[in-house]
Amino acid sequence: MEGVEQAPVFSLRYVWEQERLLATVMIAPAVLYVVALIGFPFVLAIVYSLSDATTGDPALRLVGLRTFGLVLRDPVFLKALQNTFVFTLASQVLVLVLAKILALVLMEDFPGKRLVRFLILLPWTAPISLSAIGWLWIFDSVFSPIDWIARSLGLLGGPEALLGSEPNLYWLGRPFLAMASVILVQTWRILPLATVILLAGLTAIPRDILDAAQVDGAGFWRRLFQVIMPMLLPVMSIAFLFGFVFTFTDMTVVYVLTRGGPVNSTQVLASWAFFKGIEAGDLAQGAAVALFFFPALAGVTTLILLVARRAEVS
Amino acid sequence: MKAKQRKDITRREFIKHAGAGLLAAGLGADLISPRRARAAEKTLRILQWSHFVPRYDTEWFDRFAQQWGEAKNVKVTLDHIGLAEIPARTAAEISAGEGHDLIEWISPPAQFEPSVLDLTDINQEAQRRFGKQLPVSTLSSYNPHTRKYYGFSHGWTIDPGNYRKSLWAKVGKPDGPETWEDLVAFGGRIKKELGIQLGIGLSQELDSTMAAWALLWSFDTSIQDAQENVTINNPRAVEAVEYMARLYKVAMVPEVFSWTPVSNNQALIAGRASYILNSISAYRSAQKQVPEIAKDIFFVPALKGPRGTRWSSEHVIYVYIIPSYSKSADIAKEFLLHLVANYDQAMYASELYNSPAFFDGPVPSGSRGYPPVPGVRTARDLHKAWFEDDPFRIEGEAKGKLAPLKGAMEWSANVGYPGPASPAVGEVFGTFILPNMLAKAAQGMKPAEAVAEAEVQIKKIFSQWRNRGLIGGKV
Known part of the structure; x- marks a missing residue:
């Protein structure tokens, strides 16, 4: 039998022993997922944006960059673009600050710590459409419990009241308050994830480094800004990245609370793409609006990953 | 070993035989009862909003559609969705080229004109049977530029x-x-x-x-x-x-x-x-x-x-479309005519939320599921009688509160009016x-x-x- 090549046996064991083949097999589902559910829709969106496609017409007539021209001259789109950055950056800065505080608190031992952890994670587990409806009631123009408490404390509804003489603040009826409301709800929504990520990062910091800093006389703030924060920067970058991507592409909070109003003052790219592309039927413009996610997300993601990498290396 | 071998074969065979058995049962039933086989082929899939007045769906429409299906040997599938989901769902079905045979909108679905059937025939037939359609309905389902009826409007809602x-x-x-x-x-x-x-x-x-x-x-x-x-x-x-x-x-x-x-x-x-x-x-x-x-x-x-x-604007305009992919278009059209013929029940079940698009349509005789209204011959008579004396008036409430709405067809317009x-x-x-x-x-x-x-x-x-x-x- 010597000298005779044996044909390879394609058994499970054979695959298991061939590292390259095994790697290919194991990564294939992820590649397929990305191609089918991200790559294909992305290419489709590009094709739609170069056409005059509508939801009601299967025919595809290519019109070049005309749709982008229309979108860029649309004042609502420009407002939505600006709002998307305000909504995302404001909520994510709040998330990072609050998540850091929460993570530091949760590092300490105190009675009821498990319950507090559970409560902090709760917003992440609740379906956002349901919780946003809860917030809709909290910000209701007539029945808002915040307004009710403010009125009870004499802060609202009286001639000399600090927050105004009207019986309600009209949270979602005034542009500034409406934007503040959607930012607040988004912050509440993303906070648990960021807290868990930062908590994991904090736990990974070697205790002896912190003890050494304390022995050297570094107080809480000095330890925080000169020891903990630099070591936590890669993890914080990842938390920010997740929050940024989730928020930049999200329309649920805006759709449920304000539908982009009042007068488009909380309109964001995702909601505008939906209104234009699906509700109004202009699929081409909806696709073109949605494609503006790509450069923004690609740019911010690259930047954050670079920051995280440098922080890690240094 | 023998026992194990028999067991393995049995497992495989079970799946094979079960599949073959089910297939045979299906074919057999078709051979034995050709009528049943035909019944399985005739289907009507309807997608529509969950009505603002829940009893319209729960106490009337769903049963009405099923009863019609049973009488006509048509398997009727009825799906209700929230009104906000209708545009996205319709777009998805049109894009996939598959889905419901009848989709009801509560606003004019004009953007779907290229992908739906021209319903001129059924609109003409309905006008022949039930009289002239209210302009608010016609202008919400007909495109005068392309001369195509992209939908069929059976009713509307007053906005006082x-x-x-x-x-x-x-x-x-x-x-x-x-x-x-x-x-x-x-x-x-x-x-x-x-x-x-x-x-x-x-x-x-x-x-x-x-x-x-x-x-x-x-x-x-x-x-x-x-x-x-x-x-x-x-x-x-x-x-x-x-x-x-x-x-x-x-x-x-x-x-x-x-x-x-x-x-x-x-x-x-x-x-x-x-x-x-x-x-x-x-x-x-x-x-x-x-x-x-x-x-x-x-x-x-x-x-x-x-x-x-x-x-005033119509508050809701009910327009059905039949997507081009539908294989049950004729059945769908037959159902729509049946719906209009029984619009007195639609008005009552919706607690007068629905008003008819065909005011001159005759009201069928016999027990209609609501207290009889004497002297009523057409939907217009019924509309007038009910708005003069609301059958849903609660105890101690003034009579004739809805009377100002009797002539609503004179001051209600379609979205887009005068076009x-x-x-x-x-x-x-x-x-x-x-x-x-x-x-x-x-x-x-x-x-x-x-x-x-x-x-x-x-x-x-x-x-x-x-x-x-x-x-x-x-x-």
């Missing part, structure tokens, strides 16, 4: 003014407002003296948009003319916008900028609005939840503008250009500027759809 009689009586107007100017004069006094605002939405939602249309029409203007040319930028539109800014200042509060479609209902029921523009649904809810408020809610027709013109509904009109509607135009002026922008801004957006939209060949006009 709802007011609190006790509040209006205190300022010397117990029968409620008659003109838009009355809202400023008396509504303003109610707010100032009694602290209750009136509520016409200036928000990014349906009811606010309908109110904006009604205002423009009553001020003798619109966004388009009958030939689908954009006409929004004119002195009368500016006058209407100026009026709304004035009305907001004296009679409303910022809550109207944040309203959802149910907010005006809630405000009225909570006793926080002296007047709203809405269908009778708010009143029906009040009858069940707060009867004392319901007893104080009365109705007025569309308000007159400065030159006596008065129009037809179209995809361009739909996009103007769906992107909230009109309520935003009014809201901007209410928030301080010069009315002429707000109108000019709206014109730019509207012209762009019209131009896009004109390029696609779906609307007429030149400007």
Whole structure:
């Protein structure tokens, strides 16, 4: 039998022993997922944006960059673009600050710590459409419990009241308050994830480094800004990245609370793409609006990953 | 070993045999009973909104459709979804080329014209059987530019003014407002003296948009003319916008900028609005939840503008489409004719929320599932009788409260009036250009500027759809 090549046996064991083949097999589902559910829709969106496609017409007539021209001259789109950055950056800065505080608190031992952890994670587990409806009631123009408490404390509804003489603040009826409301709800929504990520990062910091800093006389703030924060920067970058991507592409909070109003003052790219592309039927413009996610997300993601990498290396 | 081998074979064989058995059972049944086989082939899949009046679905329509299916040997599948999901769902089914045979919209689905069947035949047949269709329905389902019926409208909903009689009586107007100017004069006094605002939405939602249309029409203007040319930028539109800014200042509060479609209902029921523009649904809810408020809610027709013109928008327009992919188009058409033939039941089951598109259709005789109404021959007679004496009136409530709505067909218009509904009109509607135009002026922008801004957006939209060949006009 010597000298005779044996044909390879394609058994499970054979695959298991061939590292390259095994790697290919194991990564294939992820590649397929990305191609089918991200790559294909992305290419489709590009094709739609170069056409005059509508939801009601299967025919595809290519019109070049005309749709982008229309979108860029649309004042609502420009407002939505600006709002998307305000909504995302404001909520994510709040998330990072609050998540850091929460993570530091949760590092300490105190009675009821498990319950507090559970409560902090709760917003992440609740379906956002349901919780946003809860917030809709909290910000209701007539029945808002915040307004009710403010009125009870004499802060609202009286001639000399600090927050105004009207019986309600009209949270979602005034542009500034409406934007503040959607930012607040988004912050509440993303906070648990960021807290868990930062908590994991904090736990990974070697205790002896912190003890050494304390022995050297570094107080809480000095330890925080000169020891903990630099070591936590890669993890914080990842938390920010997740929050940024989730928020930049999200329309649920805006759709449920304000539908982009009042007068488009909380309109964001995702909601505008939906209104234009699906509700109004202009699929081409909806696709073109949605494609503006790509450069923004690609740019911010690259930047954050670079920051995280440098922080890690240094 | 033997036992194990037998066991393995049995497992494999089981799956094989079970599959073959099921197949044989199916074929066998078809061979034994060809009628059953044919029945399995005839299907009708219907997708429609969950009606605002739940009993319409639960106590009437679902059973009505199933009973028709049983009588005709058609397997009827009925799916209800929330009204907000209808556009996305329809788009998905059209895109996939598969889905329901009948899809009901509650606004004109004009943008789907290229992908739905031309329903000229059934519209003509319905007019032959039930008389002339109401223009509000025709102009919401027919494209005069392409001469195609892209839908079939069986009914609509009236959008009157709802007011609190006790509040209006205190300022010397117990029968409620008659003109838009009355809202400023008396509504303003109610707010100032009694602290209750009136509520016409200036928000990014349906009811606010309908109110904006009604205002423009009553001020003798619109966004388009009958030939689908954009006409929004004119002195009368500016006058209407100026009026709304004035009305907001004296009679409303910022809550109207944040309203959802149910907010005006809630405000009225909570006793926080002296007047709203809405269908009778708010009143029906009040009858069940707060009867004392319901007893104080009365109705007025569309308000007159400065030159006596008065129009209101239909609140809901029911339009079925049959997507081109449907293999049951004939069955679907037959069902639609059956629906119109039984519209008396639809009106009753919806607690008068639905009004017929075919007022001259005969009312079938015999037991109809509601207390008999003597002397009634057509849907028009029934409409008149029920609106004069509401069968859903609660104990202790005044009679004839709905009487002002009897002639609603005279002052109700389709979205897009004086032109037809179209995809361009739909996009103007769906992107909230009109309520935003009014809201901007209410928030301080010069009315002429707000109108000019709206014109730019509207012209762009019209131009896009004109390029696609779906609307007429030149400007």
